[in-house]
Amino acid sequence: MAKKSIEARQRKREALVAKHAEKRAALKAAGDYSALDLLPKNASPVRLRNRCQLTGRPRGYMRHFGISRNQFRDMALQGKIPGVTKASW
Secondary structure, eight states, X not given: OOOHHHHHHHHXXXXXXXXXXXXXXXXXXXXXXXXXXXXXXXXXGGGOOOOOTTTOOOSSEETTTTEEHHHHHHHHHHTOSTTOOOOOO
């Protein structure tokens, strides 16, 4: 599990990105890059990191499910993910 401070920082970044999304889009469309520089660094969506919703793990993230590969495997074996079965041939 990720440290709580790392998860809190990520949530703070997500809030800033959502708050400044419209303003960033308008400034980019207008080509006003000097005004874009005045926005907070963490307001840029590039600074977000995909993390597992359950554990906060940043690596092995499966975008379709929103969880890490480890959690995906555990949940799939327990039958908690509809339509996912263990392959056997």
